[in-house]
Amino acid sequence: xKRESVVDIRTTDVDExxxxxxxxxxxxxRVLSVICAVLIWSYVVLSDSAVYHYQNISVNIKSExxxxxxxxxxxxxxxxxxxxxxxxxxxxxxxxxxSVEVYAxxxxxxxxxxxxxxxxxxxxxxxxxxxxxxTGLALTEKSQEYIDVIITKKLPNS
Numbered sequence: 001x002k003r004e005s006v007v008d009i010r011t012t013d014v015d016e017x018x019x020x021x022x023x024x025x026x027x028x029x030r031v032l033s034v035i036c037a038v039l040i041w042s043y044v045v046l047s048d049s050a051v052y053h054y055q056n057i058s059v060n061i062k063s064e065x066x067x068x069x070x071x072x073x074x075x076x077x078x079x080x081x082x083x084x085x086x087x088x089x090x091x092x093x094x095x096x097x098x099s100v101e102v103y104a105x106x107x108x109x110x111x112x113x114x115x116x117x118x119x120x121x122x123x124x125x126x127x128x129x130x131x132x133x134x135t136g137l138a139l140t141e142k143s144q145e146y147i148d149v150i151i152t153k154k155l156p157n158s
Contacts, residue, residue, distance in 0.1 A: 048089045050086070050089040051084050051140065052086075053084050054081075054097065054100065056082065057081055057097065057102050058078065059080070061076065061149065062104070064106055066107065067151070070111065072111060072152065072153055074150070076147060077147075077148070079147050082141075082142075083102075083140075083143060084139070085137050085138070085139055086138045091136055094131075099130075100130055101127075101128075101129040102129070103127050111151070114151060116154070116155055117152075117154075117155050118153055120151050120152075122148070124146060124148075125146055126142075
């Protein structure tokens with residue numbers, strides 16, 4: 001029996017082109033992997049969400065002195081509210097109890113409908129104002145939307 005030699009049908013040119021093609025694919029996969037890793041890392045860092053809970057914040061009444069100077073008596077319960085602010089942990093860390101403002105504005109009330117000696121209970125909307133210099137914050141929970149204010153027009157002799 002004659003021993004037949006196995007002939008390699010691949011040539012060196014084919015081997016080099018296959019190797020080059022595989023190297024290009026490997027390089028492309030590595031570059032895409034690094035890009036994906038950076039994108040995932042930036043998503044995790046930027047979407048780091050935190051919540052800050054404000055407790056027992058007093059509601060201020062704006063324009064109260066102006067309304068009183070027009071001959072009206074203003075009475076209301078000293079209301080304290082709770083609310084939450086959501087945002088990135090970096091932005092939430094900039095908040096303090098004094099960085100937000102919670103108020104109701106009497107300047108929007110039509111006083112002309114109140115007759116002398118008459119008392120009217122007006123539900124004023126409570127405004128929760130976040131700092132303008134910190135963007136990306138959202139008010140999530142509010143314990144109260146309105147404050148009831150009783151406005152009485154004084155009699156001329158009182």
